[in-house]
Amino acid sequence: MPDIKTEEMLLNMGPQHPSTHGVFRVVIRTDGEMVLESESHIGYLHRCFEKVAENNTYIQVVPYTDRMDYLCAMANNLGYAQTVEKLMKLEVPERAQYIRVIVTELNRIASHLLAFGTYGMDIGAITPFLYAFRDREMILKIFEKLCGQRLNYSYVRVGGVTFDITEEILADIQRFCDYFEPDTIKEYNELLSYNGIFISRTAKVGVLPADLALSYGVTGPSLRGSGVKRDLRKDEPYSIYDRFEFDIPVGTGEMGALGDCWDRYMVRVLEMTESVKIIRQALADIPAGDFCDKKAFRGVKPPKGEVYHKIEGARGEVGFYIVSDGTTKPYRVKARGPSFCNISVLDALTSRGDCMVADMVAIIGSLDIVMGEVDR
Amino acid sequence: MTWSPILLDVIRAVLIFAAVMTLVPFLVLAERRISAWIQNRVGPNRVGPMGTLQPLADVIKLVFKEEIVPARADRVLYSLGPLLSFAPAAIAFAAIPVGRGLQVVDMSVGVLFVITATSLAVYGISFGGWASNNKFSLLGGLRSSAQIISYEIAMGLALISVIMTTGSVSLSQISEGQTSFLCWNIFRQPIAFVIFFTAAFAENNRLPFDLPECESELVGGYHTEYSGMKFGMYFLAEYVAMIVMSAMVVTLFLGAWSPGFALPEGLLGTVISVGVFSFKLFAVLFFYIWVRWTLPRFRYDQLMHLGWKSLVPLAMANIVVTGIVVTIWDAVQ
Numbered sequence: 001m002p003d004i005k006t007e008e009m010l011l012n013m014g015p016q017h018p019s020t021h022g023v024f025r026v027v028i029r030t031d032g033e034m035v036l037e038s039e040s041h042i043g044y045l046h047r048c049f050e051k052v053a054e055n056n057t058y059i060q061v062v063p064y065t066d067r068m069d070y071l072c073a074m075a076n077n078l079g080y081a082q083t084v085e086k087l088m089k090l091e092v093p094e095r096a097q098y099i100r101v102i103v104t105e106l107n108r109i110a111s112h113l114l115a116f117g118t119y120g121m122d123i124g125a126i127t128p129f130l131y132a133f134r135d136r137e138m139i140l141k142i143f144e145k146l147c148g149q150r151l152n153y154s155y156v157r158v159g160g161v162t163f164d165i166t167e168e169i170l171a172d173i174q175r176f177c178d179y180f181e182p183d184t185i186k187e188y189n190e191l192l193s194y195n196g197i198f199i200s201r202t203a204k205v206g207v208l209p210a211d212l213a214l215s216y217g218v219t220g221p222s223l224r225g226s227g228v229k230r231d232l233r234k235d236e237p238y239s240i241y242d243r244f245e246f247d248i249p250v251g252t253g254e255m256g257a258l259g260d261c262w263d264r265y266m267v268r269v270l271e272m273t274e275s276v277k278i279i280r281q282a283l284a285d286i287p288a289g290d291f292c293d294k295k296a297f298r299g300v301k302p303p304k305g306e307v308y309h310k311i312e313g314a315r316g317e318v319g320f321y322i323v324s325d326g327t328t329k330p331y332r333v334k335a336r337g338p339s340f341c342n343i344s345v346l347d348a349l350t351s352r353g354d355c356m357v358a359d360m361v362a363i364i365g366s367l368d369i370v371m372g373e374v375d376r
Numbered sequence: 377m378t379w380s381p382i383l384l385d386v387i388r389a390v391l392i393f394a395a396v397m398t399l400v401p402f403l404v405l406a407e408r409r410i411s412a413w414i415q416n417r418v419g420p421n422r423v424g425p426m427g428t429l430q431p432l433a434d435v436i437k438l439v440f441k442e443e444i445v446p447a448r449a450d451r452v453l454y455s456l457g458p459l460l461s462f463a464p465a466a467i468a469f470a471a472i473p474v475g476r477g478l479q480v481v482d483m484s485v486g487v488l489f490v491i492t493a494t495s496l497a498v499y500g501i502s503f504g505g506w507a508s509n510n511k512f513s514l515l516g517g518l519r520s521s522a523q524i525i526s527y528e529i530a531m532g533l534a535l536i537s538v539i540m541t542t543g544s545v546s547l548s549q550i551s552e553g554q555t556s557f558l559c560w561n562i563f564r565q566p567i568a569f570v571i572f573f574t575a576a577f578a579e580n581n582r583l584p585f586d587l588p589e590c591e592s593e594l595v596g597g598y599h600t601e602y603s604g605m606k607f608g609m610y611f612l613a614e615y616v617a618m619i620v621m622s623a624m625v626v627t628l629f630l631g632a633w634s635p636g637f638a639l640p641e642g643l644l645g646t647v648i649s650v651g652v653f654s655f656k657l658f659a660v661l662f663f664y665i666w667v668r669w670t671l672p673r674f675r676y677d678q679l680m681h682l683g684w685k686s687l688v689p690l691a692m693a694n695i696v697v698t699g700i701v702v703t704i705w706d707a708v709q
Contacts, residue, residue, distance in 0.1 A: 011511050019593060033515075033676050124583060124673025130415035191670075197584055198672045357515065358675045361593045 008036065011357070015044050019122050019361040022371030024343075026360070028350070033357055038350040040343065045375040053333035058084055058158060058300040061333065066152035068337060069373040071114055074100075074107035075313035077156035082238060083309040083320040084158045087302040093290040096160035097240045102173065102282045103146070103155060105275040109180070110139040111314035112221075112268040112275075115368040119265055120192050122365035123201050128192045135184060142172050159296025165286075174283055181276040185269065193269060202262040203255035206349045206363035210259065216348065217341040220316025221271060222367050225251040225264030232312040239311075244281045246274045261366035268368070301328050315339050315368055337373035389470065389480045396469050400615045401431030403661060410662065411669045438611075441604035446509050449601070453507035458602070458609030461500025465617040468493035472623045473548050475633050475650035486547030487535060490624055491528070494579060497617060498524040501581075504610070505598035516597025519587045519676060523578055526683040527585075531575035533691035534568040537698040538628055541565055551632030555639075560631040567694045569629045571687050576621040578683070581614065583668040587676055622660040623653075630656050 014025035023044035029037045049068065053061045065076040078100055085092060092100075117132030140150045146169055147155040147162055155162050192198055208218070210226040223230060231248045233241040249270035251263030304326040310319035316338025323332040349355070349363050405420070405427065412419025421427040445454055471486040473479040483489050498521055505517020541564050542550050554560050562569045578585040589597035596602075599610045626632060633649035640648070674682065 009511060011515075018595060032518075120672065124586070125671060126411075127415050127669050130417060134416050192672070195672060197674060200678055201672060201675055356675060356677065358593050358673075 006031070013360070015041075020364060021118065021369055022374075024364075024369070024371055024374070026346070026350075026364075028357070028360060030357060034353070035350055035355045035357060035360055036353060038347050038355075038360065040346055042340075042343070042371075042374050045371045047376065049335060049376040050333055053330055055329065057328045058302070058330060059297075061330065062157055063152065063154045065335075066154055067372055068335065068376055069111075069313060069315060069318070069339065069370045070151055071370055072107050072111040072314035073151065073153050074104045074156060075311060075318055077154060078104050078239070079309065079311045079313065079318040080320050081156050081158045082311065083307055083322050084300060084302060086309050087305060087307040087322060087324055088158075088296075088300065090159060090293065090296060092160055092293065094287050095164075095289040096291050096293075098282050098286040099161050099165050099291060100156055100239060101241065101244075102165070102279055102286075103143070103153075103161075105278045105282075106139050106142065106173065106176075108314045109272050109275050110136045112272050113139075115268050115314075116188065116192070116265070119365045119368075120198075122361045123198055125192060125195070125198065128188065131188065131191065135180060138176050138179075142169060142176065145169050145172065157292070157297065158300050159294075160290070160292025162292075164291040170283060170286070173279065177276050177280055177283075181273055185273055188269060193266060199255055199262060201358070202265060202362055202366070203260055204257045205261045205359050206355070206366060207257045208259040208264075208345065208349060212348060213259070213345065216345040218316070218345050219338050219341065220313070221267040222264050222316065222342050222345075224248065225267045225366075226259035227251050227253070227263075232310060232317060236310075238309070241278075243285075244278045246277045249274065261362050264366040264368075299328060301326070310336065313338060315370065315373070316342060335376060337376055339369040339371075339373040340376075342367045343369045343374055385480065388478070392469060392474060392478075392480055393466065395474075396466070396616060396619055399619060400612055401435065403615050403619065404434070404611075405431050406661070407665050407668075410665045414666070414669045435608070438608040439605055441607075443604035443606055444601070446601045449509045450507040453503045455606070457500050457504030457507060457598075458606045458613070459500070460503060461497050462609045462613035462616065464493045464496035464500075465613050465620055468620045469616075469623065471547055472620070472627055473551050473632060474623070474653050476551075476639065476646050477548075478646060478650065479548060482546070482548050484546050487539065487545045487550070487628075490547070490620065491532065491535065494617060494620060495524065495528050497613065500610075500613065501598050504602065508598070508601040510601050512594045512596070513598050513600045516587075516589060516594045516600070519594075520581065520598060523581075523585065523587060523679060523683075526680060527575040527578035527687070530571055530683055530687035530691050531579065533688060533695060534571040534575065535628070537568045537691070537694045538565050538572075540695070540698050540702055547627055551627055551634070554631040555634045555637075557631070557636035560629065560634075560636075562629040562631075565629070565694075565698070567690065568698075569625075571691050571694070572628065573625055574687060575683075576625060577664070577667070578679070580618050580621055580664075582618065582664060584671040584674050585679060586668075586673060587679060618661065618664060619657070622657050622664065625660050626653065626656040630660070 009030050011028045011030050013028060014020040015023040025041040027039045028035050049064050052064060062077060062080060065080045066073040068076050113132040113136040117129035120128035143153060144150050147153050208226050210228050213223050213226045227250050229248050229250050234248055249267050251258055251267055255262045302324045304324055306323040308319060308321040310317045318338060319336035321334040322330050325331040350360055409419045420430040423429040423433045445451060468490045470480040471483050471489045501520040502517040505513040538561055539545055542553050544550055599607055602610060633653040635652045639645035
């Protein structure tokens with residue numbers, strides 16, 4: 001009897017694929033259902049952010065930062081604005097600081113909600129997605145009222161924020177917080193987090209050890225899922241984060257292995273609660289006063305020099321490095337997108353030979369990438 | 377007159393086939409409306425009153441879609457796939473009694489016939505997956521064949537214990553045996569019911585076992601490349617198979633057409649029995665839909681583990697226990 005030969009198959013996932021969260025392509029070498037090796041290809045959404053930034057004034061760059069991590073645009077705006085402010089040594093009015101914290105945390109919730117929903121969808125549960133969108137919609141409505149935009153806000157600018165926050169919007173935010181926590185999050189946990197099938201699909205899958213995560217520069221919830229307690233809001237407080245009380249949820253290995261997909265997922269769910277905590281405190285303390293530095297709004301001309309500043313976005317550390325030659329346009333802007341560093345660990349996670357085709361989807365989803373930020 | 381029994385058969389066949397085929401569009405609509413209800417959405421409500429004409433619009437759209445055959449696909453098998461998937465499911469319904477004395481053919485081996493017919497559907501899916509010349513489809517087709525074969529074993533073993541209790545493989549006799557409420561097989565064979573129902577989900581490729589299509593990783597699984605009415609046939613087959621399996625669950629375990637007490641003789645009783653059967657059928661179908669929009673999906677190896685390591689041993693143990701109980705019962709009587 002001749003030997004039965006088996007062949008390995010190259011499977012091309014993406015760039016158009018329902019579960020790669022954007023135009024992301026992975027070529028995987030499979031043996032039946034097992035993934036032997038994977039190779040990521042990025043660059044399908046490259047828009048030359050850094051080069052474009054050199055040809056625009058400091059204020060004109062803000063809308064480009066929106067389009068990096070378009071699910072958490074407020075954090076990008078904030079990161080960029082604070083970098084320029086650091087360069088100019090500009091003090092932002094107190095009220096603007098509070099508004100910035102509120103909108104960034106709201107946007108973090110919106111972003112995590114989308115991560116939660118699409119992750120459920122990756123695993124095959126369609127309903128959590130719609131639940132998450134129902135609640136995300138409330139946040140987007142608030143933002144729409146606030147600045148007229150639902151996704152690319154350009155709301156946080158150098159010197160403050162574009163519009164003042166009204167009492168009505170503050171009441172809306174309060175109402176959202178009361179609705180959202182703890183009842184809605186509890187509903188999510190009942191629907192998805194502690195569902196038996198969901199746990200069996202995500203626990204012990206795509207285990208990311210802390211040292212591997214750190215060596216690849218993974219940040220944000222994906223790093224905290226591995227049990228590393230690193231969050232810039234606590235470690236290197238920027239803006240006014242040192243005034244608020246909140247915890248940093250980390251992965252516990254509750255479902256079998258520290259740093260598995262479930263841990264990364266759960267960190268996001270828990271972080272939503274913490275964000276609500278911060279928003280509640282900020283709502284209680286928000287002072288009256290100016291919401292922007294009018295002078296900075298008219299034009300920005302930082303002195304010669306260079307500066308790097310990083311903040312905690314929804315996906316990890318958003319950093320900007322700006323070199324100024326003393327003109328109204330930046331000489332060089334370099335952005336550090338957390339998704340880019342987080343996605344780099346994917347091949348290491350999926351090429352260990354213990355990953356199935358279905359796990360591939362679970363791992364990509366648990367890293368929660370936004371392609372707009374990977375390619376910039 | 378000699379031709380009248382044949383004519384009657386034809387009328388019955390056409391009636392029941394037409395009823396099932398009419399049911400499908402409304403099942404699709406029901407699925408969409410119920411899923412919308414579960415997910416806080418509105419669902420289709422524009423076409424016709426309350427969206428009732430939506431399925432019609434969908435079918436018209438499907439018919440007029442361009443049919444694309446991928447390059448280097450096996451043209452014969454590619455076209456045969458949807459047909460092979462649909463026909464067995466439609467045939468299987470012939471043996472199921474939809475009311476007292478109302479079935480197309482009263483076969484003495486009705487149970488075996490239905491199981492055989494439904495298991496043929498796997499050919500349609502694997503052919504379709506293989507012939508498309510698409511790696512995702514191929515994986516879907518492979519998964520499907522492995523899944524359906526594994527779960528059929530569990531399903532067959534669960535059926536054996538039911539047959540042992542009822543002492544018959546004829547579906548009409550099994551139905552007759554469940555006229556009183558306490559004789560329903562769900563009470564006599566609860567474990568077999570759970571195994572059979574679980575396997576039925578897998579057999580129909582419904583969530584949580586919809587691995588052959590598996591939208592998130594395999595794009596569309598075996599029907600990724602299909603379009604137009606060929607896709608429509610797969611779609612139709614899935615829903616007809618779902619109706620057949622639900623009808624089997626109702627017939628085998630939920631007392632078939634019996635409301636739980638004796639029915640009046642004559643036409644009235646038959647009409648009531650059809651009503652009762654339909655009600656139960658819809659209840660099971662609702663459960664199908666409810667599960668689909670609630671649960672996530674298993675992974676391939678977990679599916680196999682569940683089938684081979686849990687359901688099959690459980691079904692075997694159930695057979696042993698049933699055998700002992702039946703023997704003792706017979707000895708006592």
